[in-house]
Amino acid sequence: MGGGVLVGGGLKSVFIKRVPLGNILSDEVERQGIPILRGKKLEDIKAAAEGGAVATFQDGTSVSGDYLIGCDGVHSRTRQIIDPGFQGPAFTGLINSGGYTSGVEVPSEPVKE
Ligand SMILES: Cc1cc2nc3c(=O)[nH]c(=O)nc-3n(C[C@H](O)[C@H](O)[C@H](O)COP(=O)(O)OP(=O)(O)OC[C@H]3O[C@@H](n4cnc5c(N)ncnc54)[C@H](O)[C@@H]3O)c2cc1C
Incomplete structure (x- = not known):
């Protein structure tokens, strides 16, 4: 579902797929009794x-x-x-890409949640 990268002893970034993140947030909202329409x-x-x-x-x-x-x-x-005067978003071009894989050696251990 996700993981993180430890740099210099601290958690610097966390990776999580968007659907699980959305589910975590909406579950918590509903747990707190806040209605979602x-x-x-x-x-x-x-x-x-x-x-x-x-x-x-x-x-x-x-x-x-x-x-x-x-x-x-x-x-x-x-x-x-x-x-209403906002011109609309502008396409920035591709600035990043990524994916999921297994069986690849990396220099640091991924942190699983
Ligand atoms: C294919 C893809 C992959 C991505 N991967 C990553 C990633 O790996 N890491 C990362 O950090 N970011 C990623 N992003 C970008 C990330 O998804 C967005 O930056 C983030 O979702 C923006 O959040 P937001 O809340 O502003 O808008 P959104 O997540 O787009 O949420 C907007 C919500 O508002 C709702 N909505 C829209 N109009 C109305 C309306 N008139 N009335 C009611 N509701 C409305 C929509 O249905 C939607 O639920 C990715 C985006 C895409 C498309």
Whole structure:
């Protein structure tokens, strides 16, 4: 599922596949009793008269809260709404690549979680 690299006696980086990481985070959110509404697509955000924010979804439903955190990725609808002048993300080109393998000798021991 993942591992880490020890450099100079300290854990410097941790590798974990994205799906297990997502499952760990959503399991913890639900363990803390925080509801996750799946399948909702953010359409609009408005400041509430009494303070806080109201998020409206494409299915016509809405939720309100004290504040709103947009974690909706590189094509963020939240960013489109709060910063309509943003030109959009720019492709950086390939900056890294990697993969999983076995039977390869490496100079340090991988740390398994
Ligand atoms: C193939 C691939 C491999 C990668 N490998 C690595 C890696 O090995 N290591 C690494 O560090 N990074 C990797 N990345 C990059 C990493 O996945 C992203 O940097 C990271 O997921 C960004 O997190 P985020 O929360 O900003 O957005 P995301 O993870 O993209 O999450 C955004 C979420 O918002 C949801 N969403 C979007 N629009 C709406 C809307 N209107 N309403 C409601 N929800 C919405 C999406 O469905 C999604 O669930 C990889 C990316 C790809 C595509």
